[in-house]
Amino acid sequence: MILATAVAFLGLGIVVCLVLPRAYAEQARESLRERSSTMAQGVAFLLADGVISTDSPHGGLERISGMLDSDPDFDSAVLVSRDGRVLARWPENDASWTVPVPDVASVADGGDHYLGVAPVGNSRTVGGVAVRTSTDRLRSDLENVRWLFAAIFAFTGVAFWVLSSYLARGIVDPLEQIRAAAVSLADGEPMVAVPSSGDREIDELGRSIDALGRSRRESTLMPNPLVNYLKERTPQNKG
Known part of the structure; x- marks a missing residue:
């Protein structure tokens, strides 16, 4: 888009x-x-x-x-x-x-x-x-028109460069945040959150990362039945 x-x-x-x-x-x-x-x-x-x-x-x-x-x-x-x-x-x-x-x-x-x-x-x-x-005046008018549209073309080029830079930052920065969140998840850190960027596709990817983070947090907070069973079967050292 x-x-x-x-x-x-x-x-x-x-x-x-x-x-x-x-x-x-x-x-x-x-x-x-x-x-x-x-x-x-x-x-x-x-x-x-x-x-x-x-x-x-x-x-x-x-x-x-x-x-x-x-x-x-x-x-x-x-x-x-x-x-x-x-x-x-x-x-x-x-x-x-x-x-x-x-x-x-x-x-x-x-x-x-x-x-x-x-x-x-x-x-x-x-x-x-x-x-x-x-045709002297005609040529003069056409020359002025050419200079006018050359100026418009130059302005358009500068505007396109500025707009492209702005849009590039709007894409690169959210992707960098998503990458950092994915690395944190891979390192075992469940507390991750990706802020909204305003772009639908990027926000969908960010929500997927957030969902993975929530799943990791929930799995961390939920008691592990196997661990509880082992604790119950393990004799307590009273001495």
Whole structure:
């Protein structure tokens, strides 16, 4: 029972410290991918709604920039034509990343960035829009989470060691008392008593030793018929 409790405690600590950080990281990455895709679709909607047209690709910069500035993770966007020509960039001087294929409507993992890609698809179609999302804050958050769970794992290890030491003393000390009582019984000492330890199995063993001690005491106190008979048959020396 005690060993099972200690092992269960350690197992719980391992699950918490190893499994949960991975689950959190995957969930955070998926959330960023979805936000990238949603932002790209929002920009594409503005483009399709006529904020920017093929005749004036640089119009409506304020609305696009305002949308990108609404979240610090979004740092740039690009509008491309069907043949891959860049029609507009936000910011305008950002030419540091490769333009994706316009008809790609999924999210591409670019390592340091996620690209949310969406087509612009009405009568004024100009191709597609891609929004680049920085993963700097994501990596920082994941690093903090890793340190947090590393601290939890270290605390769990220390707690397991302390708990194991405490439980070991709770087992070893009562067993030592039982051993001493058994040695006393073997040496002919009937006055033995094993205190309760609180553990059911150990207490059962202790009660068995106590029962042996009581039997020894009772046999010592009871008169021996053979001894009495011999005393009666033995002549008394009167001289």
